[in-house]
Amino acid sequence: MKAVLVRDFGPVGQARIEECPSPRPAAQEVVVDLRATEVNYPDILVMEGKYQIKPPLPFSPGKAGAGVISAVGPDVSGHSVGDHVAVQSEYGTYAEQIAISAESCHPMPDDMPFPVGAALGLVYQTAYFALIDRAAMKPGDTVLVLGASGGVGSASVQLARALGASCVLGGVKGEQNAELARAAGCDATIDLGMENLRDGLRDQVRAATNGHGADIVIDPVGGSVTEAALRAMAWRGRLVVVGFAAGDIPTIRANYLLVKNIAVTGLQWSDYRDRDPAWVQSVQQDIFALWSDGKLSPQIADTLPLSEFAEALKRLKDGRAHGKIILEP
Ligand SMILES: NC(=O)c1ccc[n+]([C@@H]2O[C@H](COP(=O)([O-])OP(=O)(O)OC[C@H]3O[C@@H](n4cnc5c(N)ncnc54)[C@H](OP(=O)(O)O)[C@@H]3O)[C@@H](O)[C@H]2O)c1
Known part of the structure; x- marks a missing residue:
């Protein structure tokens, strides 16, 4: 699978798309084939090494995405292959796939497009x-x-x-x-x-x-x-x-x-995500319900291929995003 890889902290333009091994789920994880990933301001800080949490190098940035579950770890219940889920992670969604704890996956309403599922995250x-x-x-x-x-x-x-x-x-x-x-x-x-x-x-x-x-x-x-x-x-x-x-x-x-x-x-x-995942799960379902009721509508300004991640981040940094930018792996 392809993923954006940060090998050294620095300007976002120095990260590259690379071919990486497909992830396998640990016992309490699922693998999600990502169809949309959200571009967020903290991604820039993480890539530059200025964020409060520095991932181990090399890593893929990205804190929120949405896609389809393609593998389920042996200790996971309540998620199945084929489910549409939004995911929230410390990093790793600028990739075609992510292995992620099952409790950080949020089932999406059937009629929710993947870019919306990603944009209703972080x-x-x-x-x-x-x-x-x-x-x-x-x-x-x-x-x-x-x-x-x-x-x-x-x-x-x-x-x-x-x-x-x-x-x-x-x-x-x-x-x-x-x-x-x-x-x-x-x-x-x-x-x-x-x-x-x-x-x-x-x-x-x-x-x-x-x-x-x-x-x-x-x-x-x-x-x-x-x-x-x-x-x-x-x-x-x-x-x-x-x-x-x-x-x-x-x-x-x-x-x-x-x-x-x-x-x-x-x-x-992220402290809420890590300390009280059940609370975060229930809030995510409330957010999805408000979307289903027509009360929330993420302002998606543009959808770009994953390969354009640096352009997306530059637009955000320069105040030229004018709404959410979604990357499609
Ligand atoms: N605490 C948390 O858990 C958490 C979670 C997510 C994000 N954050 C942080 O929250 C901040 C915003 O994130 P975001 O995703 O909303 O970023 P964003 O989409 O880039 O939005 C930032 C907003 O602030 C405006 N702005 C920037 N400088 C300004 C200034 N000097 N005066 C007035 N307005 C100014 C920007 O306007 P222009 O577009 O015109 O520049 C833009 O509307 C970041 O520092 C991010 O790291 C924290």
């Missing part, structure tokens, strides 16, 4: 746990999603809306991103590119919420945007630190937390 799981577990979202909350045109951002917008937020605001830079955020379901967009964002973000959020502010902020952006967002929060607001797409890790000043009774919390989704 970013929707991340958004769900950020909103529901870390931020304890309740129906009626106002939610500000930063980077609302990106992967985690657009998933957070859709889920916040589907789960009963009264108002979902999308923080974006530029008109093209604002259009994507509105397409994901934002009630209004907040301009993150303005001068004096420190005051301006708060003013925009107050104007959009009748002075209330944001009960919840989902923050995959970081940098100076985080502090500006803290100033836009409502009493007892909850900000979830998800990532640092702006490149800088913010320092949070504790006086903001004290003055408004604000909570800042972090989210590392």
